[in-house]
Amino acid sequence: MARLLLLVLLTLLVTPARAEVPLTGTFTANQACLALQSIRKQTNPGNILTHPGNAYELLAANADRATHYWIIVPDAQPKQRWVAIECGSRSGAAGSQATGHTAGTTAPAYRGTQYVLAINWQPAFCEISSGKPECGSQTTDSFEATHFTLHGLWPQPRNNEYCDVSRDDQWASQNGRWRDLPAIPLSDGLRRDLDTAMPGTMSALDRHEWTKHGTCYGTSQEEYFADSLDLLLAINTSAVAELFAANIGKKVTLRQIRTAFDQAFGPGSGERVSMDCAADGNRTIITELTIALTGTINGPDDLSALLAAASPASGGCSSGMVDPVGLR
Numbered sequence: 001m002a003r004l005l006l007l008v009l010l011t012l013l014v015t016p017a018r019a020e021v022p023l024t025g026t027f028t029a030n031q032a033c034l035a036l037q038s039i040r041k042q043t044n045p046g047n048i049l050t051h052p053g054n055a056y057e058l059l060a061a062n063a064d065r066a067t068h069y070w071i072i073v074p075d076a077q078p079k080q081r082w083v084a085i086e087c088g089s090r091s092g093a094a095g096s097q098a099t100g101h102t103a104g105t106t107a108p109a110y111r112g113t114q115y116v117l118a119i120n121w122q123p124a125f126c127e128i129s130s131g132k133p134e135c136g137s138q139t140t141d142s143f144e145a146t147h148f149t150l151h152g153l154w155p156q157p158r159n160n161e162y163c164d165v166s167r168d169d170q171w172a173s174q175n176g177r178w179r180d181l182p183a184i185p186l187s188d189g190l191r192r193d194l195d196t197a198m199p200g201t202m203s204a205l206d207r208h209e210w211t212k213h214g215t216c217y218g219t220s221q222e223e224y225f226a227d228s229l230d231l232l233l234a235i236n237t238s239a240v241a242e243l244f245a246a247n248i249g250k251k252v253t254l255r256q257i258r259t260a261f262d263q264a265f266g267p268g269s270g271e272r273v274s275m276d277c278a279a280d281g282n283r284t285i286i287t288e289l290t291i292a293l294t295g296t297i298n299g300p301d302d303l304s305a306l307l308a309a310a311s312p313a314s315g316g317c318s319s320g321m322v323d324p325v326g327l328r
Helices: 002-013 122-128 167-174 188-197 199-203 205-212 221-236 239-246 254-265 300-309
Strands: 026-029 055-061 068-072 080-084 088-091 114-120 149-155 251-253 273-280 283-294 319-321
Touching (some): 114 122, 122 273, 149 188, 149 199, 149 205, 149 221, 188 221, 199 205, 205 221, 221 239, 221 300, 251 254, 254 273, 283 300
Parallel strands (some): 283 319
Antiparallel strands (some): 026 055, 026 088, 055 068, 068 080, 114 283, 251 319, 273 283
């Protein structure tokens, strides 16, 4: 928990998120250049270079006035890499050529890398999945009694999953044999925080989430889960978590939740949130919130910008009970 508390104090020091610009077409290298996994950290797993004369699938630019393009390098792992724009030339979907920002071009309706953050209300999850190992030790003093827990961070679109995953691991993930998946090596502090914020690690949920979604995130396992916890921290220290904690055992509406998001993260933020519920006898209980995000995640203070850049969400239930810890 020390890392979570420390991040609260650091949020004002975090660099704002970039707004990436999706592109189509190809990028043809005219020289050997670094193919970076992260521009900010200058990481390059495998020491990958572009090959002069090779054309690469183009995914995005890092800004309106771009310094780097995001391309697919087939032999790299991960395949999605950043390359400096002066390394080559861009051929657009209509055959246009560009080597940077072109005046007069129109940005897409929504921009940047897109994600869905899924967070659970764990007492409700355990109400309907009581046999899970993580559901046997809940108390009123548990973290999950008054805070949201992490389900996962899912790169979009929905079919963006199982990137470079072996067939055996994909089958194990899909068939619920999560303990057969490779263990997730994390630093000691991050492992402690993740085990608290994601009780499902007792069922190897972290292995499943990395295999299905994290492998498409484009970073290390450490950074994927650290970014996920940063987003969760922002919500758990906001009016949204306060709303749930103050209404345990009572009904809350989606409108109330969206209003709390607007208060915490800016007008319109709530429109990026949808809610999932489940029937439990004569009750309807809130099980999960899913939150649309667009941009680059650098820390918990980014959440407002990530919400503002995302497209509105729809679907889900309109109201439900905030379930207390303990089975009925």
